[in-house]
Amino acid sequence: MSAGNDIDALIDMMARLPGLGPRSARRAVLQLIRKKELLLTPLADLMHHVAVSVRECAVCGNIGSASVCDICANEKRATGEICVVEDVADLWAMERSGVFRGKYHVLGGTLSALDAIGPDELGIPRLIQRVADEGVTEVILALNATVDGQTTAHYIADQLEGQVRLTSLAQGVPIGGELDYLDDGTITAALRARKEL
Structure with a gap:
């Protein structure tokens, strides 16, 4: 060549x-x-x-150079809260805001009947297991405000109903918006104003 x-x-x-x-x-x-x-x-x-x-974190699905990412390995992070995000870019956007001090769970996408993406392809059963095993008290659904994102949020809420406090991001995230494109102030406002599902 x-x-x-x-x-x-x-x-x-x-x-x-x-x-x-x-x-x-x-x-x-x-x-x-x-x-x-x-x-x-x-x-x-x-x-x-x-x-x-590079490898995927065995606990949350973040990426890094170790089998368990720095966030999951950090004992100072709140263990009672898990913030569920669609992909690693969304996790990084949340971290960039510096507001959330809990742990994460990266789904790797959203439910989509058209693309044959079901709960098992997204690791939703692993999330449900983490909630039981780690003594989680709150699951924050920080999924994109798209149709697939909201469908996924409702599915997860149904699976975890009665087991844990379920919240979602509130004001600041526009309909059709994606976390990776939002500024830090918008993410901060949305996280602080989360609401029960």
Whole structure:
């Protein structure tokens, strides 16, 4: 493969990333090449290291370099609260706000009959088991305000009804909104104003 073809392949690969189209990918690749020693080589090394070392937390589904993530391993985190999120990006958004001091459970998606995604594909049975095993007193459903997100929230609420206090994010999260795109203040307001389901 020629160097030109390698560069085109890199541009095509970068263009697949969220937020980067072909033009942005081309600009990013040119910048990486121009600063090869400062950016490209260290980035390639770091990406290889992450590809080899990254793993899913055995407890909550977060990602990190250990079998149990830093949040689950932190004994200072409140053990009575579990915040259920759709994916890792949502967990990171919640953490960025700095308000929630409990633990998390990452579903890895939402229920979807059209895509044949049921409770077992999302690890909902594992969440229910965690609630029983860890002495959880509150489950906060911080799912995206989409139809699938709300369907998933209602399903989880039905499964846990009477076992634990169930709350959801309240004001601040717009209908159709996704946590990863919200600012810290909106997430903080929504978490503080959560309500019973």
